[in-house]
Amino acid sequence: MEKRVVFRSAWLPYALVAPQIAITIVFFFWPAMQAVWYSFQLQDAFGLKSQFVGLQNFANLFRDGNYLASFKVTAIFSVLVAFFGLAISLLLATMADRVLRGALAYKTLLIWPYAVAPAIAGVLWAFLFAPSIGIVTYVLKGFGVDWNWIINDNQALTLVVIASVWKQISYNFLFFLAGLQSIPRSLIEAAAIDGAGPTRRFWTVVFPLLSPTTFFLLVVNIVYAFFDTFGVIDATTQGGPAQATQILVYKVYHDGVKAADLGGSSAQSVILMFIVIALTVAQFRFIERRVQY
């Protein structure tokens, strides 16, 4: 789509895009190219000399059990976050779409966690589940569950999943509610006249019509689990215990900033860039479908 009426100026359009383009080059393209460059380099222990080693950093990564384990952790983590995040918010949105009284109050009370930073969500839940003083830990002990996420890997993963899902429910809820409200009432009424009960109507009419929203949210939630949950993990488990919660983004940070392994960390960055590109393409394809619908 193009405008019919345009202005003419030899220099003005360049001046107008200049600030955006300058920031893009200095802080996006230049560092990204450096990441690619470093990923082909091997530095000595003091960071004084580096030599070109081709794809060796990548080969090392795929031989490194820790890196492969990090892939597995990321996959499990993002599937859990996306599944529970979507399921809980779809249930709440369906209920909020039904009720007449108090709909706005419910909405307001459900969306505020969007405003909470992931790191703070992590701190809140880490406190609730704190091994010695946490209130939830205390209740669990009453049920005979010994909770200590500092040493137990499954419990650590559970903690970061809960904190991440809790923060993301509000976002999913808003999109599901908007999706539900755009479904024509006449379709639901027709199904009701044909004798379909609420459950049947949901699975045969509402859920299929909602699928574009669901696909869109699925991609958004996976992106969220991959990247935005960095704060949750850094503020709680820091990838531990024994890398049980070390997702890919956290490993890039850990290897690059804490372990100062420039080549390895950059190679991981490059792999992550490919993942982001794949996810962005997926996101745009689903959004196109959503618009058609």
Add this chain to the structure above:
Amino acid sequence: MVENRPGLTVLSHALLILGVLLIAFPLYVTFVASTHSLERIMQVPMPLLPGDRLVENYSQVLTGGTTTGSKAAVGRMLVNSTVMALAIPLGKITISIISAFAIVYFRFRLRMFFFWMIFITLMLPVEVRIIPTFKVIADLGMLNTYAGLTVPLIASATATFLFRQFFMTVPDELAEAARVDGAGPMRFFWDVLLPLSKTTMAALFVIQFIYGWNQYLWPLLITTDESMYTTVIGIKRMIVGSDAANEWNLIMATAILAMLPPALVVVLMQRWFVRGLVETEK
């Protein structure tokens, strides 16, 4: 509602109330913890009703931080967070609206090239270029500065697209009339486009305020000086060791202070917030 099923309505309300309570539970415990002395919090189980130390705890963190962890004053951090939360949306809106204006209302060489350059930034989040971006900031001498905290985050493909999309819906007759009346491009921008874009700007502002306030990885990388910590980073610096070694009452008071401004923005500006959220994702 299609038919009257009282049972189902009761169930809906019950589930919604359960959802609201589960969502609010961590917030409530956080608030309660922020109003007690450390000794009371360390008792297992901790009290579930607010205590009497609200004023002491909050004034302690605002002026002096914690005693075992970071001693940086949270008052200063709130100022830093506010700077980030205001500078990022203002910067983003400014540079995005002018670049969208150029791309929609002018024909010039490299126009599509610039458009794609902006688009590709979507695929380069900070998380995937941590070390080299840090180096760039260090080389430019922007560590521990407000410019370093905000400028790299104001480039935005989504905001540019949003304005571009909006400008495409503005009738061509307006630009034509402006030209016939002898108005130049910048005059048209100020007097016609900018007033029309107000709602889009408001919606973007709300979303970007929250984005700026909640930044974590970026300030974590480039602030080493306590006086430049943002509130979210400050909390992380207060946690020093195993769970019993932390001053949880003070940490929780800081958490409340860190959550309050963005939460108020979401609740009070709900209409703009929902609109901004839905539109920036299109």
